[in-house]
Amino acid sequence: xxxxxxxxxHVVVDTAEGPRTLVRLSELExxxxxxxxxxxxxxxxxxxxxxxxxxxFPTPSxxxxxxxxxxxxxxxxxLGERELLAVRGREVGVVFQDPNASLNPVxxxxxPLMDLLGLHRSLRGQAAVAEAVRLFQRVExxxxxxxxxxxxxxxxxxQRQRVMIAxxxxxxxxxxxxxxxxxxxDVTVQAELLRLLDDLRRExxxxxxxxxxxxxxxxxxxxxxxxxxxxxxxxxxxxxxxxKEPRHPYTRLLLEAVPRQGQGRLKAxxxxxxxxxxxxxxxxxxSRCPFAQDRCRAIEPALEGPGVHRAACLRxxxxxxx
Amino acid sequence: MLHFFVRRVLLGVLVxxxxxxxxxxxxxxxxxxxxxxxxxxxxxxxxxxxxxxxLGLNRPLPVQYAIYMDDLAHGNLGLxxxxxxxxxxxxxxxxxxxxxxxxxxxxxxxxxxxxxxVLAAMRPGGVFDAVARLLAVLSVSVPTFWLAFxxxxxxxxxxGLLPLAGRVSNLVIALDPITRITGFMTVDSxxxxxxxxxxxxxxxxxxxxxxxxxxxxxxxxxMVRASLLDVIALDHVRLLRALGQKRYTIAFRYALKNxxxxxxxxxxxxxxxxxxxxxxxESVFNWPGLGNYTAQAVITNNYPAVMGVTIVIGVIYVVLNxxxxxxxxxxxxxxxYV
Numbered sequence: 001x002x003x004x005x006x007x008x009x010h011v012v013v014d015t016a017e018g019p020r021t022l023v024r025l026s027e028l029e030x031x032x033x034x035x036x037x038x039x040x041x042x043x044x045x046x047x048x049x050x051x052x053x054x055x056x057f058p059t060p061s062x063x064x065x066x067x068x069x070x071x072x073x074x075x076x077x078x079l080g081e082r083e084l085l086a087v088r089g090r091e092v093g094v095v096f097q098d099p100n101a102s103l104n105p106v107x108x109x110x111x112p113l114m115d116l117l118g119l120h121r122s123l124r125g126q127a128a129v130a131e132a133v134r135l136f137q138r139v140e141x142x143x144x145x146x147x148x149x150x151x152x153x154x155x156x157x158x159q160r161q162r163v164m165i166a167x168x169x170x171x172x173x174x175x176x177x178x179x180x181x182x183x184x185x186d187v188t189v190q191a192e193l194l195r196l197l198d199d200l201r202r203e204x205x206x207x208x209x210x211x212x213x214x215x216x217x218x219x220x221x222x223x224x225x226x227x228x229x230x231x232x233x234x235x236x237x238x239x240x241x242x243x244k245e246p247r248h249p250y251t252r253l254l255l256e257a258v259p260r261q262g263q264g265r266l267k268a269x270x271x272x273x274x275x276x277x278x279x280x281x282x283x284x285x286x287s288r289c290p291f292a293q294d295r296c297r298a299i300e301p302a303l304e305g306p307g308v309h310r311a312a313c314l315r316x317x318x319x320x321x322x
Numbered sequence: 323m324l325h326f327f328v329r330r331v332l333l334g335v336l337v338x339x340x341x342x343x344x345x346x347x348x349x350x351x352x353x354x355x356x357x358x359x360x361x362x363x364x365x366x367x368x369x370x371x372x373x374x375x376x377l378g379l380n381r382p383l384p385v386q387y388a389i390y391m392d393d394l395a396h397g398n399l400g401l402x403x404x405x406x407x408x409x410x411x412x413x414x415x416x417x418x419x420x421x422x423x424x425x426x427x428x429x430x431x432x433x434x435x436x437x438x439x440v441l442a443a444m445r446p447g448g449v450f451d452a453v454a455r456l457l458a459v460l461s462v463s464v465p466t467f468w469l470a471f472x473x474x475x476x477x478x479x480x481x482g483l484l485p486l487a488g489r490v491s492n493l494v495i496a497l498d499p500i501t502r503i504t505g506f507m508t509v510d511s512x513x514x515x516x517x518x519x520x521x522x523x524x525x526x527x528x529x530x531x532x533x534x535x536x537x538x539x540x541x542x543x544x545m546v547r548a549s550l551l552d553v554i555a556l557d558h559v560r561l562l563r564a565l566g567q568k569r570y571t572i573a574f575r576y577a578l579k580n581x582x583x584x585x586x587x588x589x590x591x592x593x594x595x596x597x598x599x600x601x602x603x604e605s606v607f608n609w610p611g612l613g614n615y616t617a618q619a620v621i622t623n624n625y626p627a628v629m630g631v632t633i634v635i636g637v638i639y640v641v642l643n644x645x646x647x648x649x650x651x652x653x654x655x656x657x658x659y660v
Binding site (some may be wrong): 034058087089090101102112119164167170171275 | 376565579653
């Protein structure tokens with residue numbers, strides 16, 4: 001059963017010329033206890049898609065325009081700010097990309113965590129300290145009790161990211177939105193953190209929406225992926241199938257652009273990503289697509305395909321068999 | 323932390339030495355003969371020459387400066403040319419009145435400006451923001467003397483709620499006099515349990531203090547609002563919002579602490595500025611403070627008094643900045659290592 005089901009989610013940014021579309025998502029589903037990799041390049045709208053669940057966007061000018069975001073059968077898109085407050089942190093935890101900027105430099109790292117424990121679980125004083133220590137130990141932070149009163153600048157990037165994860169899971173959310181949690185870290189630290197997230201998922205039966213631009217990270221850790229381009233999912237399916245037999249030209253080109261040993265020149269996708277708002281009709285990828293035909297520029301393809309592996313491409317059978 | 327403190331103190335001492343050199347030179351090159359002023363308008367040339375020697379004005383400037391610094395080190399600010407009394411004791415008698423006024427004004431400005439700035443930043447473009455921005459602009463741009471008159475007209479003439487001018491009513495001076503301890507009349511009367519005098523002093527303090535508060539209030543509102551808006555856009559604030567923390571908790575408990583250092587710096591600056599800038603307020607409210615004294619000293623070319631006031635304000639300024647630096651170091655642990 002799907003824990004999270006996003007349909008027709010429309011995120012816009014208000015500009016002087018009126019609202020501009022950043023995300024127009026056909027559909028995205030996340031099962032209970034599942035880790036889904038949401039992959040895309042910068043500007044593809046993957047982060048905004050993840051943030052749309054809590055509706056806390058990077059700037060006030062970005063907002064949710066429409067669509068439905070069902071979490072456990074309840075539509076979050078219809079909730080007011082006050083009702084959302086009870087969802088944030090309690091039902092949905094969030095981890096941001098930059099651990100250096102995501103902790104307040106003038107507070108000991110344990111302070112916001114304990115305040116959240118007070119807010120969401122009514123734990124105060126010694127009880128809050130004890131639970132904070134337990135959470136720090138759970139995210140495998142060394143010397144947890146002493147670390148509570150340390151300041152962010154005294155911690156390493158990986159430790160700060162673990163503190164953030166501890167804050168995100170403090171209230172035992174059903175869903176964790178992890179926005180590129182490992183991008184700012186060393187490769188070795190990345191692997192440890194990924195394992196930790198996977199452990200937490202399995203233990204708590206928590207679903208994880210894992211947002212990344214790194215296909216390599218996804219390949220090892222995640223059972224299912226969704227590839228985003230220009231604000232929408234263009235291909236989704238089991239990780240193995242998508243990586244081995246891509247049905248969308250974008251995924252295909254993205255895979256070819258991954259550097260390999262013994263390869264000569266690096267391959268790049270021709271052209272630059274066109275913002276969703278500038279595409280009047282047809283497929284958003286058509287302008288860069290080697291497979292594009294006239295009908296691609298006229299008809300907007302829907303996500304379709306055999307079984308669970310689906311792509312938004314009119315010529316996916318040809319792409320598959322090239 | 324100790325290293326940080328020692329460095330800041332040494333820096334402060336350097337600032338004071340520089341200040342003393344500057345004021346010394348400025349007062350010496352200013353037109354007018356202090357010796358002539360010292361002996362008065364009907365003095366003979368011989369008398370003026372004698373005074374020049376007595377005051378040491380015939381000696382080379384570096385020597386004069388050395389003597390001046392030596393006196394200063396002993397707390398001696400020289401004699402007032404006008405009254406022939408020690409400048410230090412004159413300043414001591416006027417400074418507390420001004421301090422009482424300025425401290426009250428700054429406290430009022432902080433108590434009103436800080437929360438208003440936070441509320442404004444929490445919803446940019448909202449009601450509080452509109453009110454805050456309007457008040458901030460008005461309070462900074464309104465001429466001090468005009469505001470003072472306006473307050474007098476409304477609260478004394480029209481409403482009859484508060485006294486017109488002075489530090490305490492004549493009745494109190496006659497029947498319940500305050501013995502001078504700190505020079506702060508509100509504090510002294512409280513220390514003596516003299517309630518009649520206390521309420522009289524407090525009522526006299528309100529209008530001039532509010533007048534003084536106007537300018538720093540506007541600055542604080544703008545400063546808190548601007549720095550808080552910067553902080554609110556940061557990831558660590560967004561993360562707390564995304565994790566369901568309440569808006570007021572985020573603004574007042576978390577973001578305000580980040581926004582405080584620049585605000586404190588501004589407060590310290592306006593405090594020192596207000597101390598001598600109170601001349602207009604002190605004139606309108608007939609307040610026997612340092613502003614009046616300084617203005618008089620400048621007009622009469624009373625250079626020991628001018629230099630004395632400059633040094634005293636300089637010391638207050640340096641000490642205040644030191645305190646602010648220490649408070650900021652207490653707020654932000656990263657500063658301690660800078």
